[in-house]
Amino acid sequence: MKKTKIQIFGMLLFTLFASLLFTGCDTEVEALQVQKLKTYDEQYYKNLREFKKSKHEISYAYYEAWSPVEGVGGTKYPASWGERILGLPDSLDIVNLWMGIPTKDTHPLAYEDMKISQEKLGTRFVMHADASHYRHKFTVDGVNYDMGGDGNNISDATMAAYAKWIINQVLEPGLDGVDVDWEGWNGPNLVRLINELSKEFGPKGKDPSKLLIVDFFNSNPPTSIIPYCDYFVSQSYSNQTGGIYHPAGFPYETMIYCETFGVFYATGGRLLDYARWQPSSGRKGGAGVFFLGRNYYSSSGIPYNEFRKAIQIMNPAVH
Numbered sequence: 341m342k343k344t345k346i347q348i349f350g351m352l353l354f355t356l357f358a359s360l361l362f363t364g365c366d367t368e369v370e371a372l373q374v375q376k377l378k379t380y381d382e383q384y385y386k387n388l389r390e391f392k393k394s395k396h397e398i399s400y401a402y403y404e405a406w407s408p409v410e411g412v413g414g415t416k417y418p419a420s421w422g423e424r425i426l427g428l429p430d431s432l433d434i435v436n437l438w439m440g441i442p443t444k445d446t447h448p449l450a451y452e453d454m455k456i457s458q459e460k461l462g463t464r465f466v467m468h469a470d471a472s473h474y475r476h477k478f479t480v481d482g483v484n485y486d487m488g489g490d491g492n493n494i495s496d497a498t499m500a501a502y503a504k505w506i507i508n509q510v511l512e513p514g515l516d517g518v519d520v521d522w523e524g525w526n527g528p529n530l531v532r533l534i535n536e537l538s539k540e541f542g543p544k545g546k547d548p549s550k551l552l553i554v555d556f557f558n559s560n561p562p563t564s565i566i567p568y569c570d571y572f573v574s575q576s577y578s579n580q581t582g583g584i585y586h587p588a589g590f591p592y593e594t595m596i597y598c599e600t601f602g603v604f605y606a607t608g609g610r611l612l613d614y615a616r617w618q619p620s621s622g623r624k625g626g627a628g629v630f631f632l633g634r635n636y637y638s639s640s641g642i643p644y645n646e647f648r649k650a651i652q653i654m655n656p657a658v659h
Contacts, residue, residue, distance in 0.1 A: 400628030517551025
C-alpha cells in the first residue's frame, strides 16, 4: 500500500517520541563538569617551582574553605573549586592551614590536593599554632600535659613538650613549617616557645627548609626572636589598624603584611595598596590575606581576582 505524506509524517513523529522515551529511561547518569581547571605542560610547573624558590615578594594566605565549618566533625568532599586546595591560585607561595590540618585519614581529598600542590606547584603549607591562650592540653610521648589558664606556671618541660607537639603536628602529614599566632601570650613565653621550635625549624634549626613564622596583631613581638624566624606576618587589617602595621626593629624583607577578606568581601580593602607599597630602602617580604576563601566569589566573576592582582603587582608576569 502506498503511504501518504500524512502517514509518513506520523511515523516520523512516533520514531522521535520513542527515541526520547527510551533516552529518558536511561539510568546511566553522566556527571556534568561545570568547571574544569586549566592544565599546563611540565615546563610550566618546573618554572613555577623555581620561581617560588627564588628571592621575591611572597604571597601568603590564611585559607579555611577546605575544612568543614568550625565545630562540625567529619571530612568534606566539596563540589566547588572554591573549597578545594587545588582551586587556589598556582602562584600562591604559602598557605596557613587555618581551621586545622588535613591528613590522609581525616580529610583525604584535602590531603591529596595539598600533596599535589606541594609537589607540582611548589606551594608551601604551614600549621596554624596557637600562642593566644594558655588552655592547651596535649599528649607527647604518652605523657599528658595541661598548660592551665593563665600561663604563669608553665614549666620548661611543659613548654618544651608543647614545642615538640607542634613539631610532630608539622612532620606527620608532611607540612612545610609552622606559623605561631601570637595574640595573647606574654613576650617571654613567646621567646621560650620560639627558642624550642628553632632547634628544629627556621634559619637556625636542624631542618632550615621548615618554615618558622610568627604572626601578630597590633603589638610588637620581642626582637630577640628575629634571627630564628623566616617571616613575620603583620595582621594589618585596615578596618582595625588603618593600614600597614610594622613593628620597630624588624627587617622589612622578613615582613608580610596581611589585609582581611573577612570584612571586605568584594574588594579586599587595601590589599592592592599593600602589594604596591615598598619601604624607603630594600623590599618587603610580601603581602597576603586573612579569609582567602571569601575572595573566590569576587565581584568580577574571576575566582580570587583581587588576590591574583596583588600577586601580579608584586611579581609581574614575564612574557
